Amino acid sequence: MDIEPFPALASAQDAYIASHREWFVRSVLLLVVYLQTHHRVTFMACATILFTMRWIFVGLGVIPSGNPMPVTYTTVLNRFGLEDRFHIYPGCPSCHCIFGGELLPDATCPACDVALFKSRYSNVFSKLTGYRPKPARAVPLVPLSTLLGDVLSDSYLESMCEGWMNHTHEPGKYSNMMDGEVPRTIKDAKGNPFFSSGSLEEPSELCLPVTCGMDWCVYNQNKKGYGPSHSAGIISFCLASLPPELRYTRNLMVPVVMPGPSEPSADEMQHYLKFVVDDLIKLYDDGIHIKTANYPEGRLVRLFLIAIVCDHLAMCKACGFGDHRHNKAPCTKCEVPRNEMASEKSLRNVDPMHNVLLGLAKQQWYARWIQTKALRPPTTTSAHELGMLDEFLQTATAGSLTADEYKFSVTTALPVIVPVIWDIFLVHSVEEVEMSRARYLIELEAYNKELELWEERNMGADLPSAGPSARPPKKKIPSRRFLPTPPEQRLHEDEPCLFLHFATALKILLGRSVSDAGLTRALQLLQEYLLQFREMYGEGAMKPNHHWVVHQPEQIRDYGSVYGFWCFLTERLNKTLKNYNTHHKKAGQMEVTLMRFFHRARRVRGLVSSGFSVTRAFPEDVEGLIARRMIRDxxxxxxxxxxxxxxxxxxxxxxxxxxxxxxxxxxxxxx
Incomplete structure (x- = not known):
């Protein structure tokens, strides 16, 4: 089944200028679209605003009564090119298989014999008009080639996508994804380097590197936060040749949203990936001619997928890797077995956001220092360790932090204050554990005495027989006291040095530009940190992230700095989609709403930006001021x-x- 591409879309600037000849009417149309998209104003309210403003303008005499100013929100959508530009296909509710073409209303899945549509006719009107019933599971799909054309309709983005052509790689330095070994060595169908002048078939050809992200948005069906949840899978693409500040949400391309309510299995997920992969192969082998802003007559555009960027669970589903609990292959980069992941050999041998920030940083800070109460919260009589830290940062830090907060804390604030805290409270921690040890010895002695008495008392107790009619003894055997737990020292003398090793390595790995010497130093610091961590806390405290992080320098050499292949893009997109009002729809209609809102919001952002580039007929830049206010909103x-x-x-x-x-x-x- 082939997905039919959509015709080329006019650029946002052209659509904005063509919406109406009068600047004040254009501003009202833009305001209405912006309010509905960003502030969820209803269609009826938008129509009321349009109707009111139209007759105000007529009453003021600035437009005639027959002026074609829209009075319905649907007309405004048509003027700005905000109609849906994706297909909705029926999918099997059981096996996730997707079907195209003209299907009968009573069609069923050949493999599962499950109806692909809801009840054929919901009312008499539907029956008389031949209304097509809604799919039992709706799947929104749009070709990646169509999304590329929409992005390249912006002349500025098109120019930025050509930036790799002027990029010169400095050996031993990694500041851009094009500095990585993978983008520099991948070949085209003829065996030439894909990103080189020798690979271009036409003078105007544009070769684009993209990364693919996968994540699931989880929604609660009940507004109060309880009840069944709904999980929608998002597959997104990022143009890796764009500068970091332009790669974010509004320039991501979302070709498919996998419907819930539950996540598909690895096999079921292949039904959705098939369309994406087929499109990627076509864009790599043959490319596609797209009419862009800088080339209205069209230019050849080819694509190469250089990385799949997602968390570990999504990676295992999409790529067929074993989970971290797999006994033989828990790591996707090497062949270390599970029982040797924390060995010295393994530690001397994934996604940096989840692996380093939400993995190692969280394990060191939250699991080792907060949950174990090594760092105590403030009380009315003493600030303790966390009170001193909170005063230093002017914010509460006892909870589990976000990835951004971990990055800031570990690379800036904590390396300054942690040695100070240990210098002040270490002596008290040693005295505290000595007092606890004295109490422990007394409790242990009392326990041993009670244990001896208990054994003497119950030595001759009648034990129940093993027969079917056995009954428990009438005499109640007294229970024993639990063995007292030996005290552990809250603060260790070597922990500040341990943490500084980790913070320094993290500072190097998360740099905007990294050298080979820096990567070598970071790997050395990581190895020292991991081995000392295992010695201090025990091998039982080691997690899979402690092994995966040793591959981080190798990944930077392959793909450039971490900002080209970490999961902040997909997590940010996840947060954006969760803010949309989906009205708790089901049967794939929630995913259709997400696709509609995302693409519409992205287009509206381009329309707002167009307010700055319109030729002015008067000195005061009114449209520019309005557009600036909307962007700053x-x-x-x-x-x-x-x-x-x-x-x-x-x-x-x-x-x-x-x-x-x-x-x-x-x-x-x-x-």
């Missing part, structure tokens, strides 16, 4: 790298410096 971008992407939306100048300042903002520490 999203407060989540403040203080993130995505804030730097605003420079593309609002142009250069003072706002450019402001965006960069926001992108590099950090906590001001008071020591």
């Amino acid at each position: 999203n407060g989540e971008e403040r203080g993130t790298v995505e804030a730097a992407a605003i420079t593309h939306d609002v142009g250069t100048g003072a706002l450019y410096d402001e965006a960069l300042e926001e992108a590099n903002v950090g906590l001001h520490l008071q020591i």
Whole structure:
């Protein structure tokens, strides 16, 4: 089954200018679309705004009564090119098989004999009009080639995608994904390096590297947070040749959303991946001619998938790897068996966000220091260790942190304050464990005495017979006291040094630019940290992440700095999709809503950006001011790298410096 591509879409700027000849009408249309997309204003309310503003303009005499200003929200969607640009195919609710073509309303899955559509006719009107019933499981699909055309309709993004052509690799330095060994050595169908001038078949040809991300969004069907959950699988693609600030949510391409309510198995997932893989093979072998902003007559575009970036569970499902509990192959990079993952040989031999930040950093901070109460919370009489840390950071840190918070804490704040905390509280910790050990010896002696008395008392107790009519003894045997637990020292003298080894290695690995010498040093620090961790806490405290992290330097050599292949893109997309109001729909309709809202919001962002590039008929930049206010309305971008992407939306100048300042903002520490 082939997915039919959609015709080329006009650029956001062209659609914005063509929506109406008057600037104030364009601004009202843009406002209505923005309010509905970002603030969930209803269609009826949007139509009321349009109707009211139209007759206000007529009353003011700025437009005639016959002016084609829209008064319905559907008309505005058509003007701006915001209609659905994806297909909806019926899928089997049992085996996830997808079917195309014209199917009869009573069609069933050949393998499962399960109906592919809901009840044939829901009412008399549907029967008389021949209304097509809804699929029992709707699957939204759109060809990747169509999404590429939509992205390349932006002239700025198209120019940025050509950046790899001007990139020069400096041996031994990794600051860009094109510095990695994999992008530099992959071949085209003729055996030439794919990303080289020798691989181009046409002078205007564009070769694009992409990464594929997979994740599942989990929704609670009940607003109060309990009840059955619904899991929707998202497959997304990122243009790896874009700068980091332009790779984020609005420039991701989502060709398919896998319907829930539960996650498909590895075999069932192949039904969805088949369409994606077929499209990728076509785009690699033959490419596709796309009419872009800079090449209206069309240019050849070819694609290469250089990496699949996802968490461990999704990777095992998509690529067929064994889980971390697999006895023979728990690691996807080497052949170490499970029982040797924490051995010295293994530690001297995945995704950096989950592996390093939500793996090792969380294990060291939360599991070893917070959950074990090694660092005590403040009380009314003493600040203790966490109280001192909270005062230093001016925020509470006792809970489980996010990946961003772990990154900031481990690479900046904690290396400064952890040695100070240990210097102040280590002596008290030693005295505390000595007092506890004295109590432990007393309790152990009392336990041994009670144990001897218990054994003497119950030595001759009648034991129950083993026959079928056996009854428990009438005499109640007294229970024994539990063996007292030996005390453990909360703070170890070598822990600050252990943590500094880890923090230094993390600082190197998470750098925007890394050298071969830095990777060698980071691997040495990691090995020292892991071996000392095992010696201090025991092999039972080791997790699979402690083994996987030793492959991190090798991955950086393959794909460049970690910011080209970590999971922040998919996690950010996950958070964005969870904010959409899906009205708790089922049978794949939730996934259709997610696909619609995501692509529509992405297009609206381009329309808002178009407000800055319209030729002005008057000195005051009214459209630009309105567009700036809409862009600034999203407060989540403040203080993130995505804030730097605003420079593309609002142009250069003072706002450019402001965006960069926001992108590099950090906590001001008071020591």
